Amino acid sequence: MATSVTTRQLPRIVRDMTQTELPPEFDPLLDHYGTLTTDRDQLLWQWLYYVFPSFRLSSVPDEYGELARKAKFCFSVYMTVLDDLSERHLDKETFEQGRKIPFSSTRCDVEAPGADTEALALLQESWDLTKAYLSRAPRRGDFEELFEFDLRQSLNTMDYNRLVNEGPQLASPRGAEMYDTHNMLLFIYVDIDLAFSPDFDLADLATLRDVTWDAQRLARIGNWVTTWERELDECDYTSRVVVEALERGVVTEAEIRDDDVPNETIAHRIKDAGIEHExxxxxxxxxxxxxxxxxxxxxxxxxxxxxxxxxxxxVDVKARGLK
Structure with missing residues (x-):
């Protein structure tokens, strides 16, 4: 966690989140994760498992609710590992191989020069679990191509954000809006729910996807305004809050890359500019x-x-600084 607090001090909604118990069947996957990296802690996984039911499509009957939730969770582990490889570690070689795993038309080369074989094994494990849960979805075949299409959009987002972190001069508000929004994965979560929705009417699909565009933007804004300070410490400059601060001259690229300029100074300046409020x-x-x-x-x-x-x-606002 980013801060040290007692459970009693946490807001009720965050206490509920921290008390979320993950299914024991996830233990091998998360243990594997813990042996390879400390990029993310337990709270992130609890947060994910806690929030999924709040936006589950009503078309998913209760008999499939937990299967859909577990599929989303394992898929999120896959995407989180891949995202961190690309955006935090700028590991293009491993990312390029790892992004191939879900697609039958491409083959992940675990022996590719520069690729991290252990990270690729973790990505394969998380994807295999995702696929195992999705195999039990009654309408997986109906939405498989749509799932793969939406997945490609999110993978491209990670590639774009790596380029931004390598050279923040590329960053622009429109780029953040067009690309970074897909990092919230909401279209893919909706696709998973649809695969578990026996009675969903395809005539409603266009309207659902139109609403998902706006809903995903809501999720992205909530994430932007509550994680940009942590991301500054990680040299991640992809949040639109930071991108707009750069564009407006609130801070400069030289300052955010200068170890002699404290991140606290930069953060205070960005907060004073009112970008979060906007x-x-x-x-x-x-x-x-x-x-x-x-x-x-x-x-x-x-x-x-x-x-x-x-x-x-x-949840995002009340858990700010914790995940």
Whole structure:
């Protein structure tokens, strides 16, 4: 964790999150993760498993709810490891091989020059578990191509963010909006839910995906405004909060790369510029628009799905500095 606090000091919603018990069947995967890296701690995994039910599509019947949740979790481990290889460690060689694993048309070369074979083994394990859960989805075949399409968008996001961290002069607000938003994986989580939705009507798919565009942006804003300070310490400059601070001249690229300029100084300057507040206003505007709409769909409750984004923001804000 980024800070040291007692459980009693935490907000109730965060206490609930920290008390989330992960299924024992995940132990081998997370133990494997722990032997290779300390990039992420237990709280991230608890956070993920805790928030998934809040935006699960209503079209997923209870008999498939836990299977969908477990598929999302194992997939998230795969994507988190891959994301950290690309954005934190700038390990292009391992990333390029690891991104091939989910696709039948490509082959991961574990002996590729410069690739980390142990990291690739962890990626393979997490993907194999994801695939095992998805194999039990009654409509996996109906949405497999869509899943792969959406996955490619998120993989491209990781590649883009690696380029930004290698050269922040590439960063722009439009780039963050167009590319970084897909790092929230919401389209893929929706695809997983659809695979577990026997009675979902394909006639509702276009409307669902339109709403997912805005819902994913809500998730991205919540993440931007609550993680950018931690990411500064990790030399990760992809948050739109930081990107806009660079564009407006609140800070310079030279300053964020200068070890003699404390990150606390940079953070204070960014906070004083009011960029976080502007994004939260944008979140509210988008959310109000979504909840005020009437959706002509019958097989999924889109208002419930959108309300899950409100819960996700509440968790993100109250867990700020912890994950």
């Amino acid at each position: 994004h939260l206003l944008s979140w509210n505007e988008t959310y109000r628009s979504l909840v005020s709409r009437e959706y002509d769909v019958d097989s999924v409750d889109l208002h419930s799905f959108v309300d899950g984004m409100r819960h996700l923001l509440e």
